[in-house]
Amino acid sequence: MADGDGPVMDLFRSQPMQLARIIIPMESAHRTISYLGELGLFQFKDLNKAKSPFQRTYATQIKRCGEMQRKIRFFRDQMYKAGVSASKMSYGSVITLDELEIKLGELESELIEMNANSEKLEHAYNELLEYRLVLKKMGEVFNSAQKNATAQHKEQEHRRVEGSIDSPLLLEQEMTIDSSKQVKLGYVSGLVPRDKSTAFERILFRATRGNVFLKQDSIEEPVIDHVSGQKVEKNVFIVFHSGERAKSKVLKICDAFGANRYPFTDDIGKQHQMIAEVLLRWCLFFDKTSA
Numbered sequence: 001m002a003d004g005d006g007p008v009m010d011l012f013r014s015q016p017m018q019l020a021r022i023i024i025p026m027e028s029a030h031r032t033i034s035y036l037g038e039l040g041l042f043q044f045k046d047l048n049k050a051k052s053p054f055q056r057t058y059a060t061q062i063k064r065c066g067e068m069q070r071k072i073r074f075f076r077d078q079m080y081k082a083g084v085s086a087s088k089m090s091y092g093s094v095i096t097l098d099e100l101e102i103k104l105g106e107l108e109s110e111l112i113e114m115n116a117n118s119e120k121l122e123h124a125y126n127e128l129l130e131y132r133l134v135l136k137k138m139g140e141v142f143n144s145a146q147k148n149a150t151a152q153h154k155e156q157e158h159r160r161v162e163g164s165i166d167s168p169l170l171l172e173q174e175m176t177i178d179s180s181k182q183v184k185l186g187y188v189s190g191l192v193p194r195d196k197s198t199a200f201e202r203i204l205f206r207a208t209r210g211n212v213f214l215k216q217d218s219i220e221e222p223v224i225d226h227v228s229g230q231k232v233e234k235n236v237f238i239v240f241h242s243g244e245r246a247k248s249k250v251l252k253i254c255d256a257f258g259a260n261r262y263p264f265t266d267d268i269g270k271q272h273q274m275i276a277e278v279l280l281r282w283c284l285f286f287d288k289t290s291a
Contacts, residue, residue, distance in 0.1 A: 004144060017043070030097065071104045078111060126224050127260075128281055130191050130234075134262045135275050137187050137217045137236040185240045188250050190261035193225070194218065194233040200257045204239060207249045213240040227258065238264070 024032050036042045048056055056062070079086060095103075191201050201214050215238050222231040237259070240249050254261055265274065 061097070064097070068101055068104050071108050074108065075111070078115075110167045122224070123226060126226060128278060130223055131217055131258055131262045132263065132275075132278050133223070134189055134191065134236055135165070137219075137276060138264050139275075141215060141217070141238065185242055186246070186247055187240045187264070188237050188238070188254065188261060189235040189238040190254065190259050191219075191223070192216075192237055192254075192257055192259040194235050196257050197235045199261070200237075200251055200253070203253055203257075204250065207253060208241070208246050211242065211246060212250065214238075215240075225258075226260065 024033075053062065076086070171256055197216060199215070204212055204214055216235045217237075218235050219233070222233045224230070225232040241247050241250055251261075263274075
């Protein structure tokens with residue numbers, strides 16, 4: 001202990017010290033040590049160095065203090081992520097260890113719940129964003145394909161009308177398509193990371209022995225990945241397949257490459273309905289977040 005009439009203790013210079021022993025009642029120990037610590041004139045000496053932390057008298061209180069220190073570090077990290085600076089602590093009101101522990105526990109529970117809700121909202125926002133991109137890109141693909149098919153059909157009809165009676169019968173049979181022999185193709189659409197798109201296409205071709213048709217289109221702006229939480233450049237894809245076995249392989253490959261699948265329809269009326277529903281959910285999402 002430093003002399004009370006001497007100068008204030010210096011961190012970089014030794015001061016005259018005096019060894020003292022203070023006997024404090026159990027009920028006043030916490031407050032007394034707190035006051036002595038605020039004075040800054042005492043250096044406490046550990047008399048139980050040989051004992052393990054679990055054998056000490058105040059082992060339970062030390063564990064509680066360690067747990068509260070962990071919660072405070074958690075608060076500091078969350079404030080740093082949010083860009084919030086800590087305010088200065090006021091010593092006007094005295095708070096006990098039990099009250100502080102309860103208060104920190106309540107704040108931690110509230111903050112964890114807020115983080116969980118924030119993650120759910122961010123996940124929903126990213127899903128709506130990706131779904132909107134899939135509907136936009138795939139709508140352009142289907143509309144272009146339907147225009148090309150209509151143009152080819154008109155051209156064939158024009159050739160058939162202008163053809164003479166002497167036209168080959170085999171050519172006429174090839175131009176006439178039997179509806180019962182048409183193969184109904186299924187398709188899977190979604191988004192895949194751009195750096196995995198080449199391997200994704202190669203594995204699809206090998207797994208199905210080339211019995212699928214893959215169409216990809218790049219997205220201009222990166223989107224946030226659900227798993228990593230980082231912005232990732234992705235491609236919108238659609239895979240046409242035939243049969244349930246090929247569909248099962250396509251779905252497994254999509255899951256293996258972390259591709260997010262979204263439903264789509266070739267019906268133009270249903271496409272407009274799905275786009276309207278996504279836009280409505282988009283507007284409701286921003287109304288909830290701004291409220």
